[in-house]
Amino acid sequence: MGVMIRPQDNKKLYGMIAIMLTVLALGILLLAYLNHPAAADPGNISIKSQGKVIAVLSMKDVQALPKVEKKVTINSASEGKTTDVWTGASMKDVLDQVDPQLLQNAGQVLTRAEDGFTSALTAEEILASDDVLIAYQQNGELLKGKTEGGFGPFRLILAQDPFGNRMTKYLNELEIK
Numbered sequence: 726m727g728v729m730i731r732p733q734d735n736k737k738l739y740g741m742i743a744i745m746l747t748v749l750a751l752g753i754l755l756l757a758y759l760n761h762p763a764a765a766d767p768g769n770i771s772i773k774s775q776g777k778v779i780a781v782l783s784m785k786d787v788q789a790l791p792k793v794e795k796k797v798t799i800n801s802a803s804e805g806k807t808t809d810v811w812t813g814a815s816m817k818d819v820l821d822q823v824d825p826q827l828l829q830n831a832g833q834v835l836t837r838a839e840d841g842f843t844s845a846l847t848a849e850e851i852l853a854s855d856d857v858l859i860a861y862q863q864n865g866e867l868l869k870g871k872t873e874g875g876f877g878p879f880r881l882i883l884a885q886d887p888f889g890n891r892m893t894k895y896l897n898e899l900e901i902k
Contacts, residue, residue, distance in 0.1 A: 733897050751794055768878055770859070772823050772902040773796060780823040783877060788820060790814035790822060793855050799889040811882045813860035822898070827901055828852055835882050836891075837898035844881070844891035856884035859896065871895050 753875045756848040770787065773778040794816050816834070820827045828834075831848040851857050861868055868877025871894075881893040 762832065770819070770896065771898045772820070772827075773884075773898065774827065781821070782819065786822070787814050787819060787859060787861060787879070790818045793858055793875060795856070795858055795882060795884045797884050798891065801889040804889075809863050810865070811858060811860040812862035812865070812882075813858045813882070815855035815880075816846075816857040816859055817855065817901070819859050820901075821853070831901045833902045834896075835900040836893040836896055838893050839894040839897050840874060840895055842893055844893050845882075845891075846891070850883075858882040858884065 734825075768784050771784045772782065791814065792812060794810055794812045796808065796810050798806065800806050817828070820834075820893050828848045828851060831844050833847050834851060835843055835845050837843050846857060858881070860880045861878060863876070863880075868880055869875025870878055876894040877896075879896040881891070882895050883892055886892065
């Protein structure tokens with residue numbers, strides 16, 4: 726003889742399943758919220774060293790540095806092949822403004838974006854030339870922020886990297902490691 730399930734047992738089972746799914750959904754939402762990168766002012770770049778913010782540079786601070794212009798062709802999966810003139814400051818100058826010795830004992834610099842994207846550069850890459858650029862203009866126009874459909878207000882440009890896979894859009898943090 727088989728087990729007979731009564732209608733009232735089904736209601737209890739469905740109620741328990743509904744509660745479990747609700748708790749699971751709330752847990753997922755909570756984890757997503759906690760793992761979302763901290764919102765930063767999109768017009769600033771935070772500089773971190775040893776896990777602490779040591780400086781916050783505004784757009785005016787970056788624009789006050791010697792201007793560098795680079796014509797760069799990028800082969801990007803998302804944007805296709807584009808050639809643009811990027812204007813900004815060399816990352817070396819940006820970091821030297823905070824502390825001229827900052828890169829001397831560093832192994833790498835992590836770049837982070839407001840959307841959580843992270844890439845890494847060696848200190849040697851940054852010290853070698855002004856090809857590592859923190860751009861704030863594209864073809865003479867200020868970069869628009871993410872909410873305005875742009876790449877900025879800051880974007881990392883690597884003049885010698887034609888593929889663009891480390892060219893951080895929406896750049897808002899540099900961490901010295």
